[in-house]
Amino acid sequence: xxxxxxxxxxxxxxxxxxxxxxxxxxxxxxxxxxxxxxxxxxxxxxxxxxxxxxxxxxxxxxxxxxxxxxxxxxxxxxxxxxxxxxxxxxxxxxxxxxxxxxxxxxxxxxxxxxxxxxxxxxxxxxxxxxxxxxxxxxxxxxxxxxxxxxxxxxxxxxxxxxxxxxxxxxxxxxxxxxxxxxxxxxxxxxxxxxxxxxxxxxxxxxxxxxxxxxxxxxxxxxxxxxxxxxxxxxxxxxxxxxxxxx
Amino acid sequence: xxxxxxxxxxxxxxxxxxxxxxxxxxxxxxxxxxxxxxxxxxxxxxxxxxxxxxxxxxxxxxxxxxxxxxxxxxxxxxxxxxxxxxxxxxxxxxxxxxxxxxxxxxxxxxxxxxxxxxxxxxxxxxxxxxxxxxxxxxxxxxxxxxxxxxxxxxxxxxxxxxxxxxxxxxxxxxxxxxxxxxxxxxxxxxxxxxxxxxxxxxxxxxxxxxxxxxxxxxxxxxxxxxxxxxxxxxxxxxxxxxxxxx
DNA sequence: CGCAATTCTTGATCTGAGTCAATGCACCAG
DNA sequence: CTGGTGCATTGACTCAGATCAAGAATTGCG
Numbered sequence: 001x002x003x004x005x006x007x008x009x010x011x012x013x014x015x016x017x018x019x020x021x022x023x024x025x026x027x028x029x030x031x032x033x034x035x036x037x038x039x040x041x042x043x044x045x046x047x048x049x050x051x052x053x054x055x056x057x058x059x060x061x062x063x064x065x066x067x068x069x070x071x072x073x074x075x076x077x078x079x080x081x082x083x084x085x086x087x088x089x090x091x092x093x094x095x096x097x098x099x100x101x102x103x104x105x106x107x108x109x110x111x112x113x114x115x116x117x118x119x120x121x122x123x124x125x126x127x128x129x130x131x132x133x134x135x136x137x138x139x140x141x142x143x144x145x146x147x148x149x150x151x152x153x154x155x156x157x158x159x160x161x162x163x164x165x166x167x168x169x170x171x172x173x174x175x176x177x178x179x180x181x182x183x184x185x186x187x188x189x190x191x192x193x194x195x196x197x198x199x200x201x202x203x204x205x206x207x208x209x210x211x212x213x214x215x216x217x218x219x220x221x222x223x224x225x226x227x228x229x230x231x232x233x234x235x236x237x238x239x240x241x242x243x244x245x246x
Numbered sequence: 247x248x249x250x251x252x253x254x255x256x257x258x259x260x261x262x263x264x265x266x267x268x269x270x271x272x273x274x275x276x277x278x279x280x281x282x283x284x285x286x287x288x289x290x291x292x293x294x295x296x297x298x299x300x301x302x303x304x305x306x307x308x309x310x311x312x313x314x315x316x317x318x319x320x321x322x323x324x325x326x327x328x329x330x331x332x333x334x335x336x337x338x339x340x341x342x343x344x345x346x347x348x349x350x351x352x353x354x355x356x357x358x359x360x361x362x363x364x365x366x367x368x369x370x371x372x373x374x375x376x377x378x379x380x381x382x383x384x385x386x387x388x389x390x391x392x393x394x395x396x397x398x399x400x401x402x403x404x405x406x407x408x409x410x411x412x413x414x415x416x417x418x419x420x421x422x423x424x425x426x427x428x429x430x431x432x433x434x435x436x437x438x439x440x441x442x443x444x445x446x447x448x449x450x451x452x453x454x455x456x457x458x459x460x461x462x463x464x465x466x467x468x469x470x471x472x473x474x475x476x477x478x479x480x481x482x483x484x485x486x487x488x489x490x491x492x
Numbered sequence: 493c494g495c496a497a498t499t500c501t502t503g504a505t506c507t508g509a510g511t512c513a514a515t516g517c518a519c520c521a522g
Numbered sequence: 523c524t525g526g527t528g529c530a531t532t533g534a535c536t537c538a539g540a541t542c543a544a545g546a547a548t549t550g551c552g
Binding site: 070073076081092093099122129133138139140142146150151 | 314319326337368381397442485
Binding site: 399400444445447448451466467 | 538539540541547548
């Protein structure tokens, strides 16, 4: 489990850190959650749960990236959720995992045993309130994603994905997201293809095209530099009112 | 407002009828909800709210069909939600509508003023609990839809949509969904195209193809007969374990 | 009833993305 | 340094679905 040395302080104001459930929680809940909390790490590529498995925990992503995906028997797969640090995994009140969950990169989860977590939820309305908020956010993300999958061209899809990741990185690092953003791509070309409903060859070609056209710069295969975020935003095909509306 | 003569009885066990929020509500809530309840009707094609509009109500669909959709400036649009009778519209705690909501067919909503509804929610944990349940269901539906949009062929998309509607119809009418299902398509070809990320021509062609291959029968343009649900299920490309897992 | 307006179907052609296949590039182990 | 293994890139070709363009069927209305 590597050099995990988390404690309250590092976790922020609440054991379910990173804005996940916290914000309004008080000390009692902190201590109560602490009692049912444990950390877990996974290697890149390692499965966390398979669709249909019983899940006896809920969790918050501490570091790394995980994906939710659905597979068809013939091998076609579609990613339906991407969990970055601060995102929440699991569904209180539901036993079975509806998707395959896989660690895309090395990953650390902050887990809570599900039953006690649910019991706490029942007693603390603002926690359920927060869970509803988070679920609505996920729903919004899924629906933005549906527009991407259904109506955007391959180039727009890639631009949209890069913009989404760039925004997330910026919001976590509290960087002013003016221009000159850069980040490490947490996904392989194949994972990006699964995210966007493309093939990995098309992903590779479109990334090359965006590079050729000066929209992005690559350092190595994974490090992306975005010299002009507004330019990237235009390539997404979305409303051009730009800005980070998180 | 046509011949609306709803009352508690007709609405089922709860004013937010059709399993929407009800199930576990008690008489106090019934009466409380009644005080803030009103019905509204819309003509086919009529907009209900535009993306960004302030929404001062939440509602449950009584009859008819409504769609949630997202539009790009250049006219491309993607439907991101389809509301059939018993579905819930609106998001407690959020002011602005995130999508365009349009009445696809003639539509009746059972509305509740948002503020009092939210206040009631805060006081009655099991109602928020139920809201969370419903939101998770919507999320699951959105993610199933993402697989359809990202990875299925046009033929599989049409079959999937027909299967989804057939299932819904069956579950509402409490029909045994063995074989010989039939229903009126609540969507135009164009709306189906917006749902599935296709063009209306492709929708038309694939429906014709399914008819030619005996998977479905058409009576007129809108009435669909499904002689063998399992056969349709196979055409969807999904797990062939068939059955209605609602 | 007849005429216009929708909505749907079908055909011909074009094209963006998929498929198949080769090659390139890092990084690691022996 | 050398062969191997896992990503990534690039090219040549194909094809599913989009686009453009007529018509046909339904519906509605004066």
